[in-house]
Amino acid sequence: MLKLFDLTLKFNGYPIKEAKAELRKIVAQSTTEHQLFIENKKREIVEFHLQNNAFYQQLVGSKTFKSWGDLPILNKQNLQKPLNERLSNGYNSKNTYVNKTSGSSGDPFIFAKDKYCHALTWASYMYRFGWFGIDFNRSIQARFYGIPLDFIGNKKERFKDFLSKRFRFPVFDLSDQALEKVLKKFENTKFDYLNGYTSSLVLFAKFLRKQNLILKETCPTLKVCMVTSEMLFEEDKILLETQFGIPIINEYGASELDLIAFENPEGEWQVNTETLFVEILDDKNNVLPYGQEGRIVITSLFNKAHPFIRYDIGDIGILDAKSTLDKPILKKLIGRNNDVALLPSGKKAPGLTFYYVTKSIIEDDGNVKEFIIKQTKIDTFEIEYVSETELNLEQIQKIKQAIALYLEPNLAFKFTRKNALERTNRGKLKQFTSLLK
Incomplete structure (x- = not known):
């Protein structure tokens, strides 16, 4: 079968085949191997940016470092300067993946990833969605997301949706009349899964409840629903499960990083340790033990184009007391809810x-x-x-x-x-x- 999604990534310069192969190797590591891998990647990425990134050198105040704990905490305000002042030697806006953060925390900025790092992000998504029988090259997605409404931006997104087997329901109008049309599309399309903003999917579920409808009965091919970008409260999860009639999977990610945590088939919110290193810190930047609430600070282990090292993402969370270095479990995420x-x-x-x-x-x-x-x-x-x-x-x-x-x-x-x-x-x-x- 033609793997159109993979081919599109490859055509755009993202080495997805190599990224998938590397991810498979990382996932197959023993506990000891994985712990060593994380420590090596942490050291490698810091040393790379201290030698090749003037912005990071200035932030650290040196080209060398003694210990991980000595490294500064990077925050969003540090990043609010022109992108070309933050890129590593040899990288520019033409040979990297460049995007804007959503600004959902109110601190927007433009960021970049090198193409291999971005390919790994896609490999990471594909791997985790695969836990629930979803194949990006084959499965049809009902996408509840925003979309640019300017002519060129809109056409580009629609074309990407076509290549990615996604049908997008823009979320700018979620009135009952608009949701009637959404429901009609589910009657006539063999969707495999839903993916979108939590609040939008909750509004759709409330509409279905009013109509006394279960989405799985309208569209029997549906397998699963992934919610993202906003908090999923327990009562909303119950509503979604009831009205959609399928498992609801909680996703926590950041466009500038990767998937941060993804609910596994056992119902645990498993943290990504293949491409990221996640810490929970107190107000004085001390690492907190598992089970304690603090600031979520994340290191991108592969991004050479732009440093995200000990990056304070602006969320508060708790890693479960039963977490281990190779399998941390996010017990609670505080924040990310929008009216x-x-x-x-x-x-x-x-x-x-x-x-x-x-x-x-x-x-x-x-x-x-x-x-x-x-x-x-x-x-x-x-x-x-x-x-x-x-x-x-x-x-x-x-x-x-x-x-x-x-x-x-x-x-x-x-x-x-x-x-x-x-x-x-x-x-x-x-x-x-x-x-x-």
């Missing part, structure tokens, strides 16, 4: 819709440092932002056009530049908050 925006037309849009809106103000010059969006009335939103210079009329106009495109026209927006934004007691920013009752 839903209700609009005058009756449309409902998940908070992550604002990622697509705010992409228009996330420029590579690093001007906008942080932003949050609040819905104060059914037709009124406030954008609070921290920046080096105030947004000009042209930029504000661009944002208003994006809002009309992704949400709907005739909404009122107020822009307020601030020195600092209000954070939770855990130091997190919630990107979108609805103040509607």
Whole structure:
């Protein structure tokens, strides 16, 4: 059978065959071999960036290091400078995978991965989805995600969806009328699995409950549903399992890194130790023992283009007390929940819709440092932002056009530049908050 997905990656310069072979070797390691592998990769990636990356040398303050604990914690604010100032020698925007973070934590930035590292990310996804009988080259995905609405961006995403056997349901309108059309597609398509934003899938499940329908009965080919990007609360998981009639698998990832944790067939949230090294730290950057709650700090073991070493992702979590170095289990993840925006037309849009809106103000010059969006009335939103210079009329106009495109026209927006934004007691920013009752 033609492996179209693999061929597409290969065509775009991502050596997926070699990445899959390396991942198979890593997965097959004994406990002792794997512990040695992690220690070696940690040392290798730090030494590489200390020799080849001026940004990381400056952050560490030296070209050598004595111990892992001496290395600084990298945060998102460190990364809010032009990408070319952060890339390693020999890497540029043309020979790497470049993307923007979702900004769901309110701290957006542009990042890069070398092509081998990005191929390993895909290999990691394929391996874990394979636990549930999903094959990216064969299985048909019902995708509940955002999509760029500008002509070229939209066509590019749709083409990628076609090559990846995905049908995308844009999540900018989740009104009952829109969900009726979604349901019709499930009646006529042999989908194998669902994948998408937690809040969007929860809204679809609530719609099905109102209709007294089970999705598996409408679409018998469905095997499993993977939720991502936002917190999955226990009551929502029960609702999804009930209304979809299939297992619900919890995924935790970050576009700048990889899959961080993925629910295994035993129901454990298993941490990726093949391409990442995950630590839980206290407020003084001390490593906490398993079972204690702290900041999630992650090292990408393979990314040579851009350092993500002891990178504070902005989430709080607990590794289960039964964790081991080669099989850590994420017991709890705190954060990543977004409200839903209700609009005058009756449309409902998940908070992550604002990622697509705010992409228009996330420029590579690093001007906008942080932003949050609040819905104060059914037709009124406030954008609070921290920046080096105030947004000009042209930029504000661009944002208003994006809002009309992704949400709907005739909404009122107020822009307020601030020195600092209000954070939770855990130091997190919630990107979108609805103040509607």
